Amino acid sequence: MAVRRRLRWDPAACTGHGLCADLLPERIELDEWGYPVILGDVPPGLARHARRAVRACPVLALRLQPVQEDPGGRARS
Amino acid sequence: MNQSRGHHGAPAWSPRRAGYRRLTAGWQHTGRPADLREHHDRYGPLPAVRQQSPRALVDAIAAARLTGRGGAGFPTATKMRAVATRRGPAVVVANGVESEPASQKDQALLAWAPHLVLDGALLAARAVGANVVHVCLDRTRDRQADGVLRAITERQQAGLGDVAMLAHGLPPRYVASEETSLIRWLNGGEARPTTVPPRPFEQGVGRRPTLVNNVETLAHIALIARYGPDWFCQAGHPDTPGTMLITVGGAAGYPGVYEIEAGTRVDEVLAMCDGNNEDGALLMGGYFGTWHAARDLAHLPLSAPGLRAAGASPGAGVIFALPPGGCGLAETARILCFLAGQVAQQCGPCMFGLPAVAGDFTRLAEGRPEGDVLERLDRRLGAITGRGACRHPDGAVRMAASALAAFASDARAHAAGRPCLGAYRRGSQADRPPIPPSAAATAPWAEDEWR
Numbered sequence: 472m473a474v475r476r477r478l479r480w481d482p483a484a485c486t487g488h489g490l491c492a493d494l495l496p497e498r499i500e501l502d503e504w505g506y507p508v509i510l511g512d513v514p515p516g517l518a519r520h521a522r523r524a525v526r527a528c529p530v531l532a533l534r535l536q537p538v539q540e541d542p543g544g545r546a547r548s
Numbered sequence: 549m550n551q552s553r554g555h556h557g558a559p560a561w562s563p564r565r566a567g568y569r570r571l572t573a574g575w576q577h578t579g580r581p582a583d584l585r586e587h588h589d590r591y592g593p594l595p596a597v598r599q600q601s602p603r604a605l606v607d608a609i610a611a612a613r614l615t616g617r618g619g620a621g622f623p624t625a626t627k628m629r630a631v632a633t634r635r636g637p638a639v640v641v642a643n644g645v646e647s648e649p650a651s652q653k654d655q656a657l658l659a660w661a662p663h664l665v666l667d668g669a670l671l672a673a674r675a676v677g678a679n680v681v682h683v684c685l686d687r688t689r690d691r692q693a694d695g696v697l698r699a700i701t702e703r704q705q706a707g708l709g710d711v712a713m714l715a716h717g718l719p720p721r722y723v724a725s726e727e728t729s730l731i732r733w734l735n736g737g738e739a740r741p742t743t744v745p746p747r748p749f750e751q752g753v754g755r756r757p758t759l760v761n762n763v764e765t766l767a768h769i770a771l772i773a774r775y776g777p778d779w780f781c782q783a784g785h786p787d788t789p790g791t792m793l794i795t796v797g798g799a800a801g802y803p804g805v806y807e808i809e810a811g812t813r814v815d816e817v818l819a820m821c822d823g824n825n826e827d828g829a830l831l832m833g834g835y836f837g838t839w840h841a842a843r844d845l846a847h848l849p850l851s852a853p854g855l856r857a858a859g860a861s862p863g864a865g866v867i868f869a870l871p872p873g874g875c876g877l878a879e880t881a882r883i884l885c886f887l888a889g890q891v892a893q894q895c896g897p898c899m900f901g902l903p904a905v906a907g908d909f910t911r912l913a914e915g916r917p918e919g920d921v922l923e924r925l926d927r928r929l930g931a932i933t934g935r936g937a938c939r940h941p942d943g944a945v946r947m948a949a950s951a952l953a954a955f956a957s958d959a960r961a962h963a964a965g966r967p968c969l970g971a972y973r974r975g976s977q978a979d980r981p982p983i984p985p986s987a988a989a990t991a992p993w994a995e996d997e998w999r
Contacts, residue, residue, distance in 0.1 A: 481743055482743075482896065482898075482935055482937050483741075483742070483895050483937040485895070485896060487896050502901075502931045503904075503928075504896055504897065504900040504901065504904075506896035506900075508931070508935075
């Protein structure tokens with residue numbers, strides 16, 4: 472089964488380098504102050520790019536977590 | 549000793565006779581802080597552990613449906629159970645920092661009845677298996693620290709010391725009273741919020757499970773332990789039993805701290821302190837609260853469930869009535885400038901977003917907007933919510949958004965370049981944040997002030 476992943480952003484750690492938005496523009500854009508806005512979960516097709524964005528963060532403020540699907544269909548992380 | 553009179557000659561307070569004056573009963577009779585002897589004369593001694601097991605106390609608090617009085621209103625018994633069921637010795641933190649400028653009720657309570665708070669802290673410590681209580685205060689309030697230390701010493705001398713009690717002075721910052729800030733500070737760090745999890749009940753002071761309670765919450769625990777949940781529920785509203793401390797500010801003939809039955813109607817509360825403000829506006833819940841037309845709240849009970857229908861919350865029990873002729877947007881701009889200067893400087897959207905929003909509001913209130921200020925505010929408020937480690941940005945944004953809704957016609961007029969005189973009224977309004985609006989984005993911030 473295809474696993475969806477969720478991007479977790481630590482606002483206190485982030486210093487706004489903005490590399491993540493360059494590497495994963497499909498899911499991350501920057502606000503007017505240069506901090507990332509997460510646009511939704513990461514589908515399997517984007518997982519490789521998402522992992523690259525996580526690794527590129529100089530202050531380790533981004534993580535990728537698998538999303539568990541409940542039997543009822545509601546996503547939990 | 550004559551049981552009907554206290555040793556100072558004032559009529560003794562009786563739990564059976566008292567109406568809604570419970571926490572403030574002593575002040576009503578003597579007009580000065582209660583020492584230990586007076587405290588015991590009034591309320592009686594604490595129940596011994598053999599009379600009331602820790603578990604029975606938590607059950608009594610659950611039956612009383614006591615909720616936290618620091619602003620969040622979380623059920624106290626649930627919080628205590630979460631700590632009590634963790635392994636290892638726990639820690640109790642009594643939060644008396646009260647950094648909200650519009651609130652004075654914790655300062656009043658600590659001044660009037662320090663032993664009620666310390667009783668509650670001791671009982672909470674027994675209930676969750678803690679051997680130490682940290683009482684956190686604002687370090688700039690010297691007299692308060694003296695009073696609390698005197699009370700702690702009195703208890704030690706009286707042999708009430710089966711739990712160590714330590715008082716601490718924290719830096720005077722708005723976010724320092726956030727519970728994760730207290731824990732970080734007590735662990736030797738800065739008084740700035742941390743990302744959760746781990747939550748305090750999982751890993752707090754010294755990595756131990758930690759119960760953080762507002763000082764008023766603890767004082768209610770001290771009374772529930774003595775007189776039971778049925779007594780506690782004799783006052784208040786079916787939704788929210790008991791009494792609560794509130795701070796009324798702004799356009800009131802008699803502003804200040806009051807003890808009321810929870811769920812008293814908002815217009816009755818205002819009438820009580822000569823703050824009848826039928827046509828005016830209210831800031832309900834303090835700096836993280838919401839603005840409303842007074843008539844929209846007038847008939848609602850002052851309690852979290854009672855105000856929910858109007859999208860309001862009592863927060864830590866703060867009501868600010870907008871003075872006649874005042875400008876709600878100008879007051880909001882002032883509050884936002886204060887909050888923007890009080891950010892923890894940790895999370896970008898808060899650190900840069902709040903000064904930006906405060907600047908927008910200041911220009912709006914003064915009727916000299918740049919560009920489409922309402923559209924920009926709408927976008928910026930949306931871009932800040934939920935993007936900080938703590939609730940500081942969310943609280944500020946909620947208050948700002950409520951101002952735009954409650955003063956919508958004023959906002960349109962000001963955005964069109966038509967200011968009102970209210971923005972230029974200075975010195976006539978109580979509870980003014982301590983810095984002027986012009987200090988918006990450049991509030992002084994010294995690195996060492998966090999420790």
